[in-house]
Every structure is written in C-alpha cells, then in structure tokens.
Amino acid sequence: MTDIFLLTAGGKRLKLPPFTSWELKRTRNVPCDSFEGTCPWDSGLDDRLQSACRLLVEEDGARRFTGVVDETDLTWDGKGGRLELSARGLAALLLDNESPAMDYQVATLPDILRDHVEPYGIQVVKTASLPAVPSFSVSAGSSRWQVLYQFARYHGGVEPTFDELGRLTVAPLPGRHWTIGGKTGVTAITCRDKRYGVWSQVLVQNRKTQTTQRLVNEAFAAQGLCCGRVLTVPGKSGYQAMRWTGQYQLDRSAEERFRLELTLSNAGPCQPGDTVTLSLEKPRLSGVYKVLETCTAQDSRGLRTRLTLGSA
Secondary structure, X not given: OEEEEEEEOOOOEEEXXXXXXXXXXEOOOOOOOEEEEEEEOOOOOOHHHHOEEEEEEEEOOEEEEEEEEEEEEEEEEOOXXXXXXXXXXXXHHHHOOEOOOEEEEEEOHHHHHHHXXXXXXXOEEEEOOOOOEEEEEEOOOOEHHHHHHHHHHXXXXXXXXXXXXXXXXXXXXXXXXXXXXXXXXXXXXXXXXXXXXXXXXXXXXXXXXXXXXXXXXXXXXXXXXXXXXXXXXXXXXXXXXXXXXXXXXXXXXXXXXXXXXXXXXXXXXXXXXXEEEEEEOOOOEEEEEEEEEEEEEEEOOEEEEEEEEEEO
C-alpha cells in the first residue's frame, strides 16, 4: 500500500487521501528524482498545503521518496475536488541555489560539503577518500550541485547520489544485478541509437597559458562520424584539469547515444545504478545494461514501470 504525506515547515504531518494516479521517477542524481500525482480533495484551502515544504512517499512503511514540494493545484468542478501536486528530490536544494565566485588554494571534499551542501540541511551518509584539488575555482552563477558534481566527478571519478530518504552519498555505490527474461512481464520495448549530440572530438583550450588538449572518441570517429566542440577552461586549470574536463565531456556525450526502454507490468525491483541482464526472445535482445532511470506509475490502467537502460 502506498501512503503519501506532506510535511509543513512547522513540523506538522498531513496524510493525503489515496491517490487516483501518480508517477515516481528515480534517477540517483540529475535530473533529480521527481513525483507527481492526483488525489481527491474536499478540505478547501487547508493552511497546511500552503506551508507544506516536503513530500514523503512510503510503501508498506518503507520510504520510497523524499522531496521538495514544487507545486500544488486545487481544482473543484462537477466531479468534486482534486489536489494535484509535484515534487523533486532533495537534490533540488542544490540545483536551485547558486554559489558566489570562489577560489580555493586547495579544495578538499570536507571543504565542498561545508560550503555548498551542509548549509541546506542535507544529510551526508557516506563519502569516499577523494583527492584534494589545487587551485579549484567556482564560477559565479554555478549551482551548488554543479560545484559538488564538478569536484567529485571531474577530479575524483565519483558521482554524488541521493537515496530515498534524501541523503547524499559521495562514494561508489555497488548496484544490484537482475535478470529480465520472457517471464518478467515486459509489455513494450523501445531501442534508440541517437548519434546526434555525440562528440567525436573536443579541443580544450586555456587562453591564459596558450595551451590546448585534443581528445578523440576513437570508436565514434572510426564510424566516419564527425562532431567537434571547443571548450575554454579557467586560466588556473592545469594539464590534468584540462584533460579531465575534456574526457568527461566526451564520455557524457557518448552516454546519451544508446537507450533501451522497457515497460514492465509491475513495480519492478530495479533501481538506478543496478545492472540488468536481458534474455528476451521477442524481440531477440540479450546483453548486460545499466539502469539509468526508473519510472513507476499507477492510474486507471494499473501499475507499471518503465526502465531506461544504457550501456553497462
């Protein structure tokens, strides 16, 4: 059974009526987790709606989502009253807040968490031992999430992630492994090979030092495909920082190329970060893939889950 609650800024907890339709997306980071749904409503302009700041989704007492309330819409018509609401995971707190320009002589992960995460009340449950970064600069207008992600992903090779309780982990997370075959309840499959937007090469330049780095996606370029970009990095960026930036951008563009979407006729156990072995006959699909996003929805058509998979 799915229960949905609102929390007010004053600490009051409001249990909402059973939802007639809802959709929950899990992504682990960006775009952050999200929830939207509709339920009957006959309580008028309840003050607790206007002061609600958090939304909780629980299934049989286990937390499935913790988020920031983005919008509530109340509607009354001949069918009665309805409440429609939407929320994003707590990563939204870092996405929605900008950082002033900052320069660190040497930046460490505790520095980044102290300045860009902890002020927003986000609980950090696990961190890896990431290297300190000399001459780490934050551009004015960067979101707090961009600062954290740049530090952890560019320089430490670790993607920050949020769990169902809205807690932050800055460390590798071992995903689970699942097998999806003919008896798993797959009702629809879409395969996409999107070549547009994949970079074959990137030229990283530092105008202050007059140095450049050229990095190439050899496999993509070998297919006779060509799409190049030029990136300019801050003047304090060294050789390694330039290379990290260029390789990261190449990798990110390549990640967007292949997508496989499976629709299951149930909630499905998979979560983003897990791996899946496919063994399907119609259509014939096999191989190991990484779960990038899950989208579970329930409405008049019943319960279903869409898995978005990418290359493992």
